[in-house]
Amino acid sequence: DIVLTQTPLSLSVTPGQPASISCRSTQSLLHSDGETHLYWYLQRPGQPPQLLIYEVSSRFSGVPERFSGSGSGTDFTLTISRVEAEDAGTYYCMQGLHLTFGQGTKVEI
Amino acid sequence: EVQLLQSGPEIKEPGASVTISCKVSGYNFTDFYVHWVKQAPGKGLEWMGLVDPTDGESDYAERFQGRITISADTSTDTAYMQLSGLRSDDTAVYYCTVALSGWGQGTLVTVSS
Numbered sequence: 001d002i003v004l005t006q007t008p009l010s011l012s013v014t015p016g017q018p019a020s021i022s023c024r025s026t027q028s029l030l031h032s033d034g035e036t037h038l039y040w041y042l043q044r045p046g047q048p049p050q051l052l053i054y055e056v057s058s059r060f061s062g063v064p065e066r067f068s069g070s071g072s073g074t075d076f077t078l079t080i081s082r083v084e085a086e087d088a089g090t091y092y093c094m095q096g097l098h099l100t101f102g103q104g105t106k107v108e109i
Numbered sequence: 110e111v112q113l114l115q116s117g118p119e120i121k122e123p124g125a126s127v128t129i130s131c132k133v134s135g136y137n138f139t140d141f142y143v144h145w146v147k148q149a150p151g152k153g154l155e156w157m158g159l160v161d162p163t164d165g166e167s168d169y170a171e172r173f174q175g176r177i178t179i180s181a182d183t184s185t186d187t188a189y190m191q192l193s194g195l196r197s198d199d200t201a202v203y204y205c206t207v208a209l210s211g212w213g214q215g216t217l218v219t220v221s222s
Contacts, residue, residue: 048204048212099144099156
């Protein structure tokens with residue numbers, strides 16, 4: 001089974017500063033369809049997760065440009081260029097076939 | 110707009126079964142698999158399984174095999190997740206999700222005697 005490992009597990013960031021979260025997979029997430037099925041979500045307390053990034057680097061509709069995703073194969077990164085207060089919550093990476101999730105990274109602002 | 114409306118909170122005794130519904134709207138129900146995800150209190154997200162509404166075929170995470178049944182009713186655009194043999198560690202919020210972007214509001218299941 002594919003295991004996703006996120007680092008760090010918690011992060012405290014000052015508003016306006018950048019932040020990045022790493023997600024490493026035990027297997028390549030490049031699918032035979034040519035796509036890499038790695039996704040990033042933000043979950044705020046008491047809410048369902050919301051999709052930020054799909055297929056490594058594509059921002060979902062309505063997601064601010066300060067969020068970006070990068071990586072390939074087994075190593076991926078979510079970057080927030082300038083953190084805002086509303087970005088607080090827990091971030092999860094996810095691989096898209098059987099929806100395996102990373103452990104989550106709690107971001108405090 | 111894709112919307113998923115889940116059934117309300119449940120309180121069950123150990124050993125009982127629970128069935129949660131997820132009614133979808135805003136898209137063609139048969140276009141996407143419906144997945145179910147578990148989130149125990151203070152914990153992360155765990156995939157439980159999926160159903161293909163087109164033909165009802167399902168696939169389950171190994172650790173839930175034998176206790177879980179996921180189904181879909183195309184006449185009502187509703188997916189269901191049944192979990193049997195409930196234990197205290199099944200206390201969690203359960204989400205349905207489609208197309209990786211649409212999520213239900215979550216259903217809290219509490220298992221307690």
